Amino acid sequence: MNLYVFEIRRQLKSLLVWFGVLALVLLLFMSFFPSMADSDMAQLTRIKLNAIPPAVREALGITRTTDFSDILQYFAYTAQYILMAASIYAAILGVSALVKEEAEGTIEFLYAQPVSRTGIAAMKLLAIFTLLLLFNLLLFAVSALLFEIFRHPGYEYLPMLIAMFKGMLGGQAVFLVVGFALSSVLSRFSNPGPIGLGLFFLTYLLGNIALINRDLEWLKYLSPYHFVQPSTILADGGAIQPPYPLVMLAIVVVAVVVAFWRYRNKDLMV
Amino acid sequence: MYVIETIGLTKHYGQNRGIENVDLTVNEGEFFGFIGPNGAGKSTTIRTLLNFIYPTSGRAMILGMDCITETTRIKSVTGYVPGEINYYRNTSVRDLLYYAASFHGQVDRLYMKKICDQFELEMVKPIGTLSLGNKKKVAIAQALVNKPRLLILDEPANGLDPLMQSRLFSVLTDVNQDGTTVFLSSHNLTEVQRFCHRVAIIREGSIIEVSQVDTLVKTSSRRIIVQSRENLEPILHQLGVKEIRVENLRFSFSYGGSIDQLIKTLARYTIDDLRIEDPSLEDRFLHYYEGGDTH
Numbered sequence: 001m002n003l004y005v006f007e008i009r010r011q012l013k014s015l016l017v018w019f020g021v022l023a024l025v026l027l028l029f030m031s032f033f034p035s036m037a038d039s040d041m042a043q044l045t046r047i048k049l050n051a052i053p054p055a056v057r058e059a060l061g062i063t064r065t066t067d068f069s070d071i072l073q074y075f076a077y078t079a080q081y082i083l084m085a086a087s088i089y090a091a092i093l094g095v096s097a098l099v100k101e102e103a104e105g106t107i108e109f110l111y112a113q114p115v116s117r118t119g120i121a122a123m124k125l126l127a128i129f130t131l132l133l134l135f136n137l138l139l140f141a142v143s144a145l146l147f148e149i150f151r152h153p154g155y156e157y158l159p160m161l162i163a164m165f166k167g168m169l170g171g172q173a174v175f176l177v178v179g180f181a182l183s184s185v186l187s188r189f190s191n192p193g194p195i196g197l198g199l200f201f202l203t204y205l206l207g208n209i210a211l212i213n214r215d216l217e218w219l220k221y222l223s224p225y226h227f228v229q230p231s232t233i234l235a236d237g238g239a240i241q242p243p244y245p246l247v248m249l250a251i252v253v254v255a256v257v258v259a260f261w262r263y264r265n266k267d268l269m270v
Numbered sequence: 271m272y273v274i275e276t277i278g279l280t281k282h283y284g285q286n287r288g289i290e291n292v293d294l295t296v297n298e299g300e301f302f303g304f305i306g307p308n309g310a311g312k313s314t315t316i317r318t319l320l321n322f323i324y325p326t327s328g329r330a331m332i333l334g335m336d337c338i339t340e341t342t343r344i345k346s347v348t349g350y351v352p353g354e355i356n357y358y359r360n361t362s363v364r365d366l367l368y369y370a371a372s373f374h375g376q377v378d379r380l381y382m383k384k385i386c387d388q389f390e391l392e393m394v395k396p397i398g399t400l401s402l403g404n405k406k407k408v409a410i411a412q413a414l415v416n417k418p419r420l421l422i423l424d425e426p427a428n429g430l431d432p433l434m435q436s437r438l439f440s441v442l443t444d445v446n447q448d449g450t451t452v453f454l455s456s457h458n459l460t461e462v463q464r465f466c467h468r469v470a471i472i473r474e475g476s477i478i479e480v481s482q483v484d485t486l487v488k489t490s491s492r493r494i495i496v497q498s499r500e501n502l503e504p505i506l507h508q509l510g511v512k513e514i515r516v517e518n519l520r521f522s523f524s525y526g527g528s529i530d531q532l533i534k535t536l537a538r539y540t541i542d543d544l545r546i547e548d549p550s551l552e553d554r555f556l557h558y559y560e561g562g563d564t565h
Contacts, residue, residue, distance in 0.1 A: 002372040010358065105356025109366075109412070111322060113373035114346035267323040270356070 003115065007127035011093075015131050018089050022082055023142045029078040030146040033071060042069035058211040071151050072160050072234055075143065079230040082139065083168050084200070087225055089135065090172035092196030093128045094179020095186070098263060102188035105270045121263045125180060125256070132176055133169070140165045163238030164230040170240065171228035174248050174255075175200060178224075181255040184262040188269050200225070221247055271334045273298050273420050273451040274319065278328035281314050288314040290475040291328070296453055296468075301446045303466035303483070304455040305555060311475040312455040313353060316424055320350060332420060346374060349413030353424040353455075355405040359398030363391050363408050370412040377415050385411045388441060389434075402429035410438060414445065421445060422453045427461060439465055463487065463551040471558060478558060486554055491526035496536065497543035509535060 035041060045068050049057065068074045098121065101107040110120065140161070147157050179196055186195070207223025209216050220226055227244035240248075274296035281288035289311040296302045306312050317323045319330050321341035330337040332344045357366055367386070371377040386393065389407040397405060406429050413421060421442070427435045439461060446452050456462050462469055463483055470480040479486070491512065496502060497520050506514060509532060511523040525532060529546070536544070 002369065006369055010360070104359075105352075105354060106358055108322070108350075108352040108354075109357050109370070109409075112320060112345060112348075112350035112352075112413075113370060114342050115373055116342045119342075265324070269323070270352075270354075 001123075003110075003120065003123040004127045004130075007124060008130060011127075011131055015135055018085070019135055019138050022085055022139060025085075026078065026082060026139070026142055026146060029081075030075070030150055033074050033150045036074060037069040037071070042067065055212045059208050071147065071155060072157055073231070075147070075157075075161070076164060076231040076234045079143075079164060079168065083171065083225065083228070083230060084204070086135065086139070086168065086172050087175045088197055088200045090132055090175040091179040091199045092192055093131060094176040094181075095183050095190075095196045095199070096192040097124045097128050097180050098183040098259075099186045099188060099190055100183075100192060102268055102270060103190070103192075107268050108270050111268060117264050118260060121184070121260050125177075125259070128176060128180070129173070132172055136165060136169045136172070160234055160238055164233050167228040167233045167240050168230060170245075170248055171224045174224035174227075174251050177252050177255040177259070181259040181262075184259040184266065224248065224251070271298075272296060272331070273300070274302075274330075274332055274453060276315070276319075276328065276330045279315070279318060279325055279330050280327045281318055281323060282326045287311075287475045288323075288326075289318070289472075292472075292475075292477055294470055294477060294480070296451060298451055299446070299449060300468060301442070301452045301466050302454065303462035303469035304453065304472065305457070305459065305462055305469060305551075306455075306472035307457075310472045312472060313424055314475075315472070316350075316422055316453075316455060319422065320345070320348070346416065347419040349416065349418035349421045351406075351409045351413045351421075351423040351426050353428070355402075355409045357397045357405065357408065360396050362394055362396055363400075364393040366397060366408065367393075367412055367415060371415045374416040378417065381417065382411075382415055385414050385441070388437065403431060403434055406430055407434065407438075410441070414441075418450060420451045420453065424455045425457065426454065427456065427458050435461070459552040459555055469551070471555065473558060483551065487551055491524040492529075493547045494523055494525050494532070495543075495545040495547075496521045496541060499540045499542065502536075502539060505535060505539075 036045065068077070101110055111117070143161060143165075144158070147161065151157060179199060182195065182199065183192070203223045204225050206219045207226035210218070210220035210223070210226070227248060228240055233240060272295045274294060276292050276294045279292040279294075280290055292311070292315055294315075304312055304315070314323070318325050319332060319337055321337055321344075324338065333347060335344050337344065361369070367382065371382065389411055391407060391411060392400070392404070397408065400408065406426065410423075410426060413423075423442075426438060426442075430438060442452055442454075443465060454462070454466065466483050468481065469483050469486060471478050494511075499519060501519065502521050503514065503516060506521060506523060509525070510527055511525045514521065514523040516522075
């Protein structure tokens with residue numbers, strides 16, 4: 001448990017920086033809501049959005065939720081950018097988890113202690129998942145606060161907000177464990193930041209190709225971001241479309257097995 | 271039971287050689303020196319013992335426990351000081367030592383404090399701000415927190431000033447006298463000669479000699495320096511000296527034969543100065559590395 005606590009303490013500052021930036025983005029977007037909700041503006045936005053070609057609208061995540069005078073729909077549009085950033089954060093957390101100890105040479109301290117490799121991997125995975133959960137809880141709290149400020153009196157938002165955050169956390173968890181699996185495979189010379197970014201944008205690109213090109217629709221299973229887009233979850237009444245939950249579970253299981261197996265057997269170089 | 275035992279321990283890095291058939295035994299209570307130049311395989315051997323890397327073939331055991339399957343148990347009774355100290359940069363010395371201690375359950379806090387005082391550690395400073403020497407001290411302190419039965423040190427004196435080196439060896443001698451086996455890889459042959467009971471010499475991945483330090487030194491050739499007014503080279507060659515260097519009729523050479531015969535031969539010439547140096551581990555070491563002879 002000491003390793004778990006140490007990891008969390010060590011990474012708390014970077015979590016707060018990511019959270020601070022995203023909280024500001026949320027605040028900025030949501031502060032536009034009152035003017036977007038104005039009926040003339042809503043009308044104008046709808047017309048303009050309908051003029052965008054459907055494929056581009058799909059790529060922008062504004063196919064099914066285009067009523068920006070509705071605070072949940074407006075938030076769902078905003079939250080997709082939050083999801084992007086949070087997925088990148090999750091991917092970097094995952095990629096850094098194991099390989100960073102080798103890259104920085106700190107593994108020579110850690111693995112000289114009476115702790116097994118499985119123990120190290122398990123505690124690290126638990127720690128980064130805790131950090132991700134905390135990160136999402138903080139964002140959820142800020143979002144709920146903003147809803148309280150900007151919603152129309154009596155507007156019910158909580159169940160859908162929770163559903164969107166649950167979905168987004170699921171998507172981020174997929175990036176976290178895939179990054180974690182990569183972390184067990186990568187050499188110590190790898191740079192976790194760019195690899196985390198690459199992991200997100202590569203899968204995001206594949207997901208968008210799937211949306212635009214029907215022949216390559218199967219590519220959508222490779223983009224966790226698209227599994228849990230907040231606007232889709234909102235349009236589907238709070239649920240993640242099947243078979244995505246199963247796909248996510250399968251990816252998580254495979255990635256965790258690969259990570260633990262590989263970490264047990266690799267040479268830890270410094 | 272040996273504290274360290276390796277049997278045919280071999281590690282290849284792809285096509286590159288790491289270590290080859292290393293057979294080594296270290297007894298309980300020994301102060302054991304492991305010497306060899308950079309790249310000879312010292313760190314590879316140590317990292318295999320501590321399961322950082324897996325051997326290609328062969329076996330290694332510490333205190334009778336297998337270095338792969340029982341590595342966690344091994345580490346509860348072992349302390350390790352790596353060659354390069356790269357600890358968590360933003361963590362303070364105190365936090366790092368407590369973190370190390372937390373892996374061992376119950377540790378003797380008084381003993382920890384004594385070690386910290388002995389090394390004059392600056393407890394509140396982040397590791398990243400410390401000088402190389404101070405980082406080394408932290409590493410040695412953390413390796414001692416659990417009062418290990420075996421202490422493995424990879425070049426511990428590197429980066430320490432002479433005062434701290436002497437303090438380090440005084441601590442190592444103390445812990446050794448208290449029963450801890452010390453396994454020390456080093457370049458500093460004077461230190462090894464002074465403190466170690468036995469020594470293993472590794473070259474290009476293979477152990478080429480394991481011996482008592484005293485025996486090794488005694489069998490080494492002496493280095494002799496003669497200042498003369500005549501050319502002594504032909505006669506020196508007749509005496510069978512080795513590694514001869516001549517500069518302005520100053521002859522420096524290595525000699526393993528009878529001193530009596532040497533003096534009687536030199537007495538026939540005019541000699542301005544004669545210096546016979548004690549045989550040292552360094553001479554023996556250089557003999558292996560420069561001479562290329564393993565016997």
